[in-house]
Amino acid sequence: MKFTVTRKHVSHMGRLGILSEFSRMPASQIETPIFMLYARGGVITHLTHETLQQVNTDSAILQIPFPSISIMKDAVQQSNQQSLSNFIGMKEYPSFVCLHDPFNLALQKSKRKMEVAIKGRRGNEDHSAEKFMSSIESLVPDMYQVLTQLEFTNKPKRMQVNVDRSIQFLDNCLSLHKNSEVLKKTSVIAAVQGGNNLSLRKECAVQCATRDVHGFLIDGLCSEEEATEDVDSDFVKAVLENTVKLFIQSSVQHKRNSHPYQRR
Numbered sequence: 001m002k003f004t005v006t007r008k009h010v011s012h013m014g015r016l017g018i019l020s021e022f023s024r025m026p027a028s029q030i031e032t033p034i035f036m037l038y039a040r041g042g043v044i045t046h047l048t049h050e051t052l053q054q055v056n057t058d059s060a061i062l063q064i065p066f067p068s069i070s071i072m073k074d075a076v077q078q079s080n081q082q083s084l085s086n087f088i089g090m091k092e093y094p095s096f097v098c099l100h101d102p103f104n105l106a107l108q109k110s111k112r113k114m115e116v117a118i119k120g121r122r123g124n125e126d127h128s129a130e131k132f133m134s135s136i137e138s139l140v141p142d143m144y145q146v147l148t149q150l151e152f153t154n155k156p157k158r159m160q161v162n163v164d165r166s167i168q169f170l171d172n173c174l175s176l177h178k179n180s181e182v183l184k185k186t187s188v189i190a191a192v193q194g195g196n197n198l199s200l201r202k203e204c205a206v207q208c209a210t211r212d213v214h215g216f217l218i219d220g221l222c223s224e225e226e227a228t229e230d231v232d233s234d235f236v237k238a239v240l241e242n243t244v245k246l247f248i249q250s251s252v253q254h255k256r257n258s259h260p261y262q263r264r
Helices: 049-057 064-079 129-139 156-178 198-209 233-257
Strands: 002-008 016-020 029-032 035-039 060-065 095-098 116-119 123-127 143-145 187-192 215-218
Touching: 016 215, 060 064, 064 095, 064 116, 064 129, 123 129, 129 156, 156 187, 156 198, 187 198, 198 215, 198 233
Parallel strands: 035 060, 060 095, 095 143, 143 187, 187 215
Antiparallel strands: 002 016, 016 029, 116 123
8 A cells, every 4th residue: 555645735734645556446536535334244334335336436534343243253254355445345445444533432451461352243252362363364455554552541551552552563463474375465554642741742743653554543532431523633733743743754764774673
């Protein structure tokens, strides 16, 4: 997957671009910014595939929450469809498996140190990096968010622990991804966390940018009780201004000086 800047604002960070060179769909080009299509369980709510074709003729990306699709991993693998998009009958759309369901946010704590409890159709289920990556190998999406520890808290120590563990999950998932023949054509998306602590988010952004990933996701902008529309827009703006620019700076420096999986 490749991102190309087509137009950049002179005085601001805003820019237009194109996502291209998807391994499964080499001819596909998607203009950004773009809204993703929420597809819980691989189905777009209230729209049949035929209706979707009439509503949206442009290319789009399917956002499929992991908790809604993980139960189907065996069926996807046994179907021999070779990709999640093929399995759900939407082969013309790139698929992105996100770790959280934006319509059903839940705490992801586990009693075990290097596992994350993900709430799915069967209740909470603990996932280690190995178990999570095994599911991703069965699903074969075009892109996926790596395993992270999301906890809604304002306690500085807990936020630091969450960031540290998420970086460790990132390293573990990348190691498994690198050794996977099935996922050679799948892109990895790292999540930037840190709660309402901008300094911690900067640290997390720099750490993520030094890893060999294909993109980044700004995670944990709202609390468990807080509705998305109630999130402070000034805070979101501050997060973007203080983290996005670090991706390019740290990635360039990392390519010059570091091994892809070396922690700095």
